[in-house]
Amino acid sequence: MLRRDQSIFFEQCVAERLVSMQFYDFRLAPSPTKVRIFLAEKNLEIPTVIVNLRKFEQQSAEFLAKVPSATLPALELDDGTVLVESHAICRYFEELHPEPNLMGEGAKEQALVLMWHDMATLEGYLGIQEVYRNGQEYFKGRALAGPQGYEQIEALVDRGRKRVEVFFDKLDRRLGESPYVALDRFTYADIAAYVYQGFAKRAVGTDPAGGRDNLTRWSEMIAARPAVNTATS
Amino acid sequence: MLRRDQSIFFEQCVAERLVSMQFYDFRLAPSPTKVRIFLAEKNLEIPTVIVNLRKFEQQSAEFLAKVPSATLPALELDDGTVLVESHAICRYFEELHPEPNLMGEGAKEQALVLMWHDMATLEGYLGIQEVYRNGQEYFKGRALAGPQGYEQIEALVDRGRKRVEVFFDKLDRRLGESPYVALDRFTYADIAAYVYQGFAKRAVGTDPAGGRDNLTRWSEMIAARPAVNTATS
Numbered sequence: 001m002l003r004r005d006q007s008i009f010f011e012q013c014v015a016e017r018l019v020s021m022q023f024y025d026f027r028l029a030p031s032p033t034k035v036r037i038f039l040a041e042k043n044l045e046i047p048t049v050i051v052n053l054r055k056f057e058q059q060s061a062e063f064l065a066k067v068p069s070a071t072l073p074a075l076e077l078d079d080g081t082v083l084v085e086s087h088a089i090c091r092y093f094e095e096l097h098p099e100p101n102l103m104g105e106g107a108k109e110q111a112l113v114l115m116w117h118d119m120a121t122l123e124g125y126l127g128i129q130e131v132y133r134n135g136q137e138y139f140k141g142r143a144l145a146g147p148q149g150y151e152q153i154e155a156l157v158d159r160g161r162k163r164v165e166v167f168f169d170k171l172d173r174r175l176g177e178s179p180y181v182a183l184d185r186f187t188y189a190d191i192a193a194y195v196y197q198g199f200a201k202r203a204v205g206t207d208p209a210g211g212r213d214n215l216t217r218w219s220e221m222i223a224a225r226p227a228v229n230t231a232t233s
Numbered sequence: 234m235l236r237r238d239q240s241i242f243f244e245q246c247v248a249e250r251l252v253s254m255q256f257y258d259f260r261l262a263p264s265p266t267k268v269r270i271f272l273a274e275k276n277l278e279i280p281t282v283i284v285n286l287r288k289f290e291q292q293s294a295e296f297l298a299k300v301p302s303a304t305l306p307a308l309e310l311d312d313g314t315v316l317v318e319s320h321a322i323c324r325y326f327e328e329l330h331p332e333p334n335l336m337g338e339g340a341k342e343q344a345l346v347l348m349w350h351d352m353a354t355l356e357g358y359l360g361i362q363e364v365y366r367n368g369q370e371y372f373k374g375r376a377l378a379g380p381q382g383y384e385q386i387e388a389l390v391d392r393g394r395k396r397v398e399v400f401f402d403k404l405d406r407r408l409g410e411s412p413y414v415a416l417d418r419f420t421y422a423d424i425a426a427y428v429y430q431g432f433a434k435r436a437v438g439t440d441p442a443g444g445r446d447n448l449t450r451w452s453e454m455i456a457a458r459p460a461v462n463t464a465t466s
Binding site: 084088095110119 | 316322395399
């Protein structure tokens with residue numbers, strides 16, 4: 001993999017198949033968006049294949065043969081290993097390209113980044129998913145991601161809405177005592193929370209930043225980062 | 234924090250309040266059990282306070298003042314920082330005590346451990362929780378952990394049962410191609426999957442290892458580890 005500023009060399013390498021790593025992406029989905037922002041912050045560019053979830057391309061035989069979980073993002077390594085789960089993929093790049101540090105330095109920082117990431121995912125993201133996938137005609141019979149079919153459960157729409165409010169209240173309180181989510185600087189926890197906030201806007205229909213002053217300030221600060229702009233526009 | 238084999242010195246330190254780190258634990262709950270096994274594998278002993286979830290001690294004013302999420306495990310550091318989320322707490326100890334390595338060495342190993350841990354948690358553990366907390370009188374009004382009340386949703390009991398089967402089938406297939414869950418040696422992914430399997434036995438009432446040969450072999454191998462025995466007996 002190469003840095004963005006080496007892009008002529010990069011294109012040559014891709015053309016000559018010297019880089020066989022592939023990133024499977026879909027721009028509208030929240031989980032691959034986390035990885036895209038992460039890569040842009042690290043100034044890395046990876047050969048990317050778009051898998052159109054709207055056209056159910058993740059369920060195609062070709063994709064399932066590579067990624068049996070039928071989920072995005074996925075990262076195919078040079079040795080053929082396929083990684084799924086956005087956090088695992090970001091960890092891979094963090095180890096190979098430690099600068100700028102996005103997952104914490106030392107024990108306490110690493111623990112705090114992981115803690116805030118996991119809380120944002122388990123409390124915020126899962127709540128948004130409950131609203132999103134249980135309330136729309138489009139997700140009938142596919143209320144959970146993956147190749148198995150799961151029926152929608154109407155009661156999860158309301159429960160999800162409640163969870164989303166509880167989580168963004170918690171995040172707003174946190175951002176009243178800390179400039180960024182996990183540490184006093186930008187980390188992967190900010191990437192996750194920022195993507196979940198944008199996802200909530202689309203999926204739940206209300207803006208988590210509306211009426212939450214700390215969250216609003218933070219959200220504008222994150223949106224103004226060049227890498228975030230590159231990865232989400 | 235100290236190694237178990239320094240325990241006379243350790244007891245002295247605790248008595249003299251030279252060690253102020255505190256681990257908040259409850260032996261019957263799956264998440265703190267992951268941390269207990271992790272610590273035992275690292276041969277570490279931490280001053281521990283039992284918070285009896287059966288007696289709702291996690292909802293006491295004293296505990297909530299320290300741990301607003303009302304969840305276990307929690308780790309209070311010497312500087313007063315409180316960490317929650319089992320994975321974050323384990324990461325903290327992994328950084329301070331890298332040997333024996335339990336979270337992978339290098340980019341690919343770390344990504345694989347994280348990937349399998351996250352899949353086990355999001356697919357297996359959450360499925361078990363759906364069965365466990367939505368089907369019992371005991372969890373009425375508390376179908377999700379934390380200080381907020383969430384009503385039970387009956388349909389989640391069936392969905393959870395289905396998710397649990399799907400996940401343990403996936404784990405069994407994986408253990409047919411790899412001796413351990415993430416790598417060819419014991420890691421944190423094994424700790425998580427093993428604890429979830431024991432939790433499924435109690436919560437769902439069926440033994441995931443029953444009829445799944447690879448999972449059975451692996452499960453017996455994990456159960457035989459001295460540290461696992463120490464932490465779970």
